[in-house]
Amino acid sequence: MSAPMLQLQDxxxxxxxxxxxxxxxxxxxxxxxxxxxGRNGVGKSTTMKAVMGLAQVKSGRILFDGRDITHCRPDERAALGLGYVPQTRDIFPSLSVEENLVAGLKRFPSADLEQAYALFPRLRERRRNRGNQLSGGEQQMLSVARALLGRPRLLLLDEPLEGLAPVICQELLEAFRQLANEGGPAMLIVEQQVQEVLAFAQRGVILERGSVVHQSDCAMLRTRDDILDRYLGMAIE
Ligand SMILES: Nc1ncnc2c1ncn2[C@@H]1O[C@H](COP(=O)(O)OP(=O)(O)OP(=O)(O)O)[C@@H](O)[C@H]1O
Ligand SMILES: [Mg+2]
Incomplete structure (x- = not known):
């Protein structure tokens, strides 16, 4: 098997x-x-922040494509191909959808913008609306679309479905599936909607108190009510 794309070592x-x-x-x-x-407060967001250089790593190593990035600056990690959609969406409320998408980019990425709009038609419809005029779901789509414009090879998504109506969750998951099928980035997803994400992802990693307590294929994990109950507190029906 080839070397992993991302490795966190101790x-x-x-x-x-x-x-x-x-x-x-x-x-x-x-x-x-x-x-x-993992349950609330176990360190899921902190894991993503450590990978992005936004939490302080005291020991251990983080490798991306085999390269030690433990001490790289956040912008260097982004340039290497790491994209991040934080749990607190970081869109600019007073900028339009389109301004949000191109903010920080050096050239106007028409082809990439077209791709983003193809993936999220709602954003095209609302491209002149300001960030603070978007619904929660649209803000999430905008945050994801913006991360994609950086053309990441690994996309970290921190609770992308949080607070969304079921129909919008399905819309977002469908967009993620489409991306994955089109050879898009690998994804690491934190999500409290466990059933949804277990049906979506291939591999599941469970944290408790800041370390990994279980990992296996999602297909297997879906059948393990005992594990889901023990570590995620999911009531068995
Ligand atoms: N900036 C910070 N400074 C100090 N402590 C923090 C900071 N951010 C998070 N923590 C603490 O770190 C622990 C883990 O937080 P983290 O956000 O990683 O959890 P999480 O698994 O993402 O939880 P949730 O499911 O609620 O999002 C918590 O106890 C939290 O209070
Ligand atoms: Mg979190």
């Missing part, structure tokens, strides 16, 4: 004196969809 990380990740080791394979699961 990562201890947190914020100043606070340690959140306690020797976390996990991998994401190229071209794969991986779900990162």
């Amino acid at each position: 990562v201890v990380a947190g914020y100043g004196p606070v340690t959140v990740l306690n020797g976390l080791s996990m991998e994401v394979q190229a071209g794969s969809l991986t779900a990162l699961l």
Whole structure:
């Protein structure tokens, strides 16, 4: 098997004196969809922040394409091909959809914009609306579309379905599937809607108190009510 695209090796990380990740080791394979699961506060967002250079890594290593990025700046990681949609969407409320999409890009990416609009037709319809005039679902689509314009090879999605109506969840998941089928980026997804994400991803990694307590294929995990109940507190029906 080829080397993993992303590797976290025994990562201890947190914020100043606070340690959140306690020797976390996990991998994401190229071209794969991986779900990162766990109860509130176990360190899912911190794992993504550590990968993006937004949490402090105290020991351990993070490798991307075999290259040690543990001490790279966030913008260097983005340039290497890491895209990130944070849990708190980071769109500009006073800029239009289209201005949000092109903000920070050096050239006007017409072809890429077309692709983003093809993936999210709602954004095309609302391209002149300001960020603060969008619904929650549209803001999420905008945040995802913007991350995609950076042409990442690995996209980190922190609770992309949070607070969305079921029909919009399906729309977003369908867009992600389409991306994956078209040879788009590998994805690491944090999601509380466990059934949805287990049906979507191939590999599941479960965290508890800042380290990995279980990982297996999602197809297997879907059948393991005992594991889902123990680590995610999902009531067995
Ligand atoms: N900037 C910060 N400074 C100090 N502590 C933080 C900071 N951000 C998060 N924490 C703490 O780190 C722990 C893990 O937080 P994290 O956001 O990684 O959890 P999570 O698994 O994403 O949870 P959720 O499911 O609620 O989003 C929590 O106890 C949280 O209070
Ligand atoms: Mg979180």
